[in-house]
Amino acid sequence: MPDTSRAHALELDARDPLAGLRKRFRLPAGVIYLDGNSLGALPDDVPGALDDVVRQQWGVGLIRSWNDADWWNAPTRVGAAIAPVIGAAPDQVVCGDSTSVQLFNTMIAALRMRPGRNVILTDPATFPTDAYLADSVARLCNAEVRRVPAAEAAAVLAADGADIALAAYNHVDYRTGELRDLAGITAAAHAAGALVLWDVCHTAGAVPIDADAHDLDFVVGCSYKYLSGGPGAPAFLYVARRLQQDFDPALTGWHGHAEPFAMESGYRPADGISRGRIGSPPLLNMLALEAALGVFAETDMAAVRAKSLALTDLFIACADELGLEVATPREHALRGSQVAVRHDAAHPIMAALIDRGVIGDVRPPDILRFGFNALYVSYADVVDAAAVLGDIVATGAHLDPKYAVRSTVT
Numbered sequence: 001m002p003d004t005s006r007a008h009a010l011e012l013d014a015r016d017p018l019a020g021l022r023k024r025f026r027l028p029a030g031v032i033y034l035d036g037n038s039l040g041a042l043p044d045d046v047p048g049a050l051d052d053v054v055r056q057q058w059g060v061g062l063i064r065s066w067n068d069a070d071w072w073n074a075p076t077r078v079g080a081a082i083a084p085v086i087g088a089a090p091d092q093v094v095c096g097d098s099t100s101v102q103l104f105n106t107m108i109a110a111l112r113m114r115p116g117r118n119v120i121l122t123d124p125a126t127f128p129t130d131a132y133l134a135d136s137v138a139r140l141c142n143a144e145v146r147r148v149p150a151a152e153a154a155a156v157l158a159a160d161g162a163d164i165a166l167a168a169y170n171h172v173d174y175r176t177g178e179l180r181d182l183a184g185i186t187a188a189a190h191a192a193g194a195l196v197l198w199d200v201c202h203t204a205g206a207v208p209i210d211a212d213a214h215d216l217d218f219v220v221g222c223s224y225k226y227l228s229g230g231p232g233a234p235a236f237l238y239v240a241r242r243l244q245q246d247f248d249p250a251l252t253g254w255h256g257h258a259e260p261f262a263m264e265s266g267y268r269p270a271d272g273i274s275r276g277r278i279g280s281p282p283l284l285n286m287l288a289l290e291a292a293l294g295v296f297a298e299t300d301m302a303a304v305r306a307k308s309l310a311l312t313d314l315f316i317a318c319a320d321e322l323g324l325e326v327a328t329p330r331e332h333a334l335r336g337s338q339v340a341v342r343h344d345a346a347h348p349i350m351a352a353l354i355d356r357g358v359i360g361d362v363r364p365p366d367i368l369r370f371g372f373n374a375l376y377v378s379y380a381d382v383v384d385a386a387a388v389l390g391d392i393v394a395t396g397a398h399l400d401p402k403y404a405v406r407s408t409v410t
């Protein structure tokens with residue numbers, strides 16, 4: 001039986017090699033924050049950096065900062081800073097726009113890059129924006145969306161992949177926290193002549209992705225979850241170097257032009273990853289993200305993953321002791337960085353938890369989600385949060401009518 005005592009959790013914290021990174025984040029007193037899988041905590045470096053961007057670079061530098069503060073190159077510079085976190089060489093990642101925009105742009109590019117094939121293979125349980133965009137792209141491009149669960153995708157690609165242009169999957173199931181077989185689906189897609197697009201919103205900064213080692217084609221992820229870039233922080237796009245000259249995105253904005261300031265009347269794509277740029281980037285968000293990424297230079301993804309698995313192991317052991325149903329796989333190879341607990345009263349239980357300072361979130365119909373960012377969550381947080389959860393369920397505190405109200409976000 002795993003030791004779920006607080007004394008043991010404190011021992012684990014005392015020998016945690018990442019414990020020192022917690023002070024790089026501003027966590028409010030009295031809060032155990034287990035929702036970094038939705039919105040990461042505020043990094044300590046961000047307020048000062050943003051203050052400089054606003055007062056100095058914008059306020060004093062004005063338009064000159066596009067050159068003097070190198071605003072122009074921020075999308076590729078910040079992309080290069082994200083690259084090591086996802087296991088990519090730097091010239092393959094560009095930062096900008098939203099996950100949804102990047103997914104749309106890349107799905108169309110993939111169809112254009114595989115003429116003669118007209119199927120997008122995706123998961124029926126994919127995140128809604130991915131599903132909605134695939135359907136819209138299919139309508140625009142006269143293509144078809146084929147919905148196949150991730151567990152069956154490799155077999156379908158092998159048996160029936162001749163018309164599949166793109167396999168577009170989430171690296172982690174946003175409800176259950178199940179980690180998908182990125183290597184297997186990618187290899188099967190390539191063997192079938194298809195491209196792959198991985199949505200890594202729930203793994204970037206939490207789970208090694210090894211984009212280059214796995215020979216991925218396209219990767220899109222957000223930066224406001226485990227990368228802690230802040231609300232609305234821009235997404236990123238990885239395009240493997242070997243595909244960049246053929247990358248033919250739908251959104252041919254002027255920032256992706258070979259010579260943006262030539263103001264030519266026709267579009268000529270830039271070389272390399274810069275053709276993934278679209279229009280003026282959200283610089284305040286992007287430069288906040290750049291400051292947030294500094295912490296990743298002080299650790300590596302193997303250490304982050306090892307702690308994340310230990311934290312989620314401990315939380316699963318606590319949930320087992322409480323007799324709760326854990327929806328997240330127990331095998332490390334199948335687990336992202338969150339633990340999902342199934343309960344008919346998920347909403348009121350989460351409302352009661354938040355009232356007591358333990359912040360997670362819920363997904364319909366019955367999932368309580370607890371995200372564990374190894375950079376700032378401690379082992380003591382895990383057992384303390386589980387104790388509060390256990391107390392609520394045992395006493396029925398969540399049955400108080402004040403917890404019956406549904407919130408829109410959590």
Ligand SMILES: Cc1ncc(COP(=O)(O)O)c(C=O)c1O
Binds near residue numbers: 098099100101127222
């Ligand atoms: C897997 C996944 N894809 C996409 C998104 C959201 O896309 P966007 O950043 O455009 O809102 C989320 C948001 O939680 C997500 O979990």
